[in-house]
Amino acid sequence: MAEQTMDIQNLEKIFDNMVNVMDQSKNDIFTISEQSRQTFQEMQTELVIIKEDISRVITEGDYLEDMTRQSRRRLADVSKNFMNYSEEQVRQAYEVANDLLVRLSINRMEEKQLRVRRDELDRRIVALLETIEKADHLVNQVTTVITYLTSDLKKVGEVLETARQKQEFAIQIIQAQEEERKRLSRDIHDGPAQMLANVLLRSGLIEKTFTERGPNAALSELNQLKEMVRNALLEVRRIIYDLRPMALDDLGLIPTLRKYSSTVMEYEKGVTIHFINNGTEKRFESSIEVAIFRLVQECISNALKHGKSRDVWVKVEWLRDTMNIVVKDNGKGFDPSQTKDKSFGIIGMRERVELLKGEMKIMSAIGNGTTVLFRIPLQENIIE
Structure with a gap:
């Protein structure tokens, strides 16, 4: 010993x-x-x-x-x-x-x-x-x-x-x-x-x-x-x-996402981000809004960097109990069965979604772009 x-x-x-x-x-x-x-x-x-x-x-x-x-x-x-x-x-x-x-x-x-x-x-x-x-x-x-x-x-x-x-x-x-x-x-x-x-x-x-x-x-x-x-x-x-969108605290999630989309289009010439918001925005705690913002940011970044997309559609839908976010691109796409589940980006997004007690679904095919769907429960996260 x-x-x-x-x-x-x-x-x-x-x-x-x-x-x-x-x-x-x-x-x-x-x-x-x-x-x-x-x-x-x-x-x-x-x-x-x-x-x-x-x-x-x-x-x-x-x-x-x-x-x-x-x-x-x-x-x-x-x-x-x-x-x-x-x-x-x-x-x-x-x-x-x-x-x-x-x-x-x-x-x-x-x-x-x-x-x-x-x-x-x-x-x-x-x-x-x-x-x-x-x-x-x-x-x-x-x-x-x-x-x-x-x-x-x-x-x-x-x-x-x-x-x-x-x-x-x-x-x-x-x-x-x-x-x-x-x-x-x-x-x-x-x-x-x-x-x-x-x-x-x-x-x-x-x-x-x-x-x-x-x-x-x-x-x-x-x-x-x-x-x-x-x-x-x-x-x-x-x-x-890029470090911290201060508009989140002052304006909220939707205006910040709009501003981010405009900023991306300014720096990425030839790229168009189509942003749609349906319903009345609800406010969350700061950390939750940052998490949701980072999810959308990661999706847009992946669409441009890996998918080589020129058009990205971001749709936010506010339902009674759920917030749905769809990020769709017309890029190269990928085969979801090929190692992508172990991708660091996807693992990080799943971690954020789990913290929000939500769900994430990824749909993609080679040559047909990628669609990412987030469902986030409002009752768990919303500020009363």
Whole structure:
């Protein structure tokens, strides 16, 4: 018994060390990713400046080239009619031509150096993007493994029928959480963060434009800056709405579903969501309305992402004791007998429906779209 206790303690110590090493490795990878991301941002800023410098140098070069041609013609005329010019005029013609030739040579050399630096930055930015993506992928994988090893799978999977389903469901929950965090991080980085960085850069350019090109050009740049800020604000609002539709608390389920349908159509060009509500809406507790909203959201997301649908019909029907929701699409459909009952999305929807004490039915066939029916009892959920 003592030997068994010692063995267990040793195993626990080894396991803890392994988890600590994995956690430290995850932190190291994350640090590398953030450093690479910072370098990437700096390179992008430098690339913008270099491209502007190239444009400036080319403009100056064209001007110098034109002036050089004029000076050569002047020099040729002086040389041909040497006796008609004073010694000072001849000397001045030679000096001007030589000075312009030197300036043009320096200009061409500067342009070449800037182009070399631009190409080098382009290559390094591509390599950094690959490094960042690999690092993010590794962090996601390591985090999933650590969370799975240190989590109590029994609490996650008590409602599932078999041990295998418990493990699969637990892993999928963890992966979904990590993917959602990664998606949110990416949305913020590629959306508002990138836009704000550009706003900061553009604000500096406006001052430079005002000095070099006058107030009208600066005003034009300022209008573009306002548009960038407006787009950043819209992107932030979209991210917040995806996290938690605040309209649920203020307006209720039906107006929020209508707004969500309109928002999806704005971001998914060519997609039409036909929303129909029959009957008088009844209010539920906040958590219940969120659960119902997520059910419809999951169905629409599946129709667009997996079914490749261009039309989705959402019908809500209020009966005396029951709320019926039908979500139908004209997408690719699938064979319900093929592994779909173990799909994480379907398992999650069934969990929500069971919490609402309702029923869910899925009807689909390959090539004929998918229809999902929810029946939710009102007496169990409605606010009196």
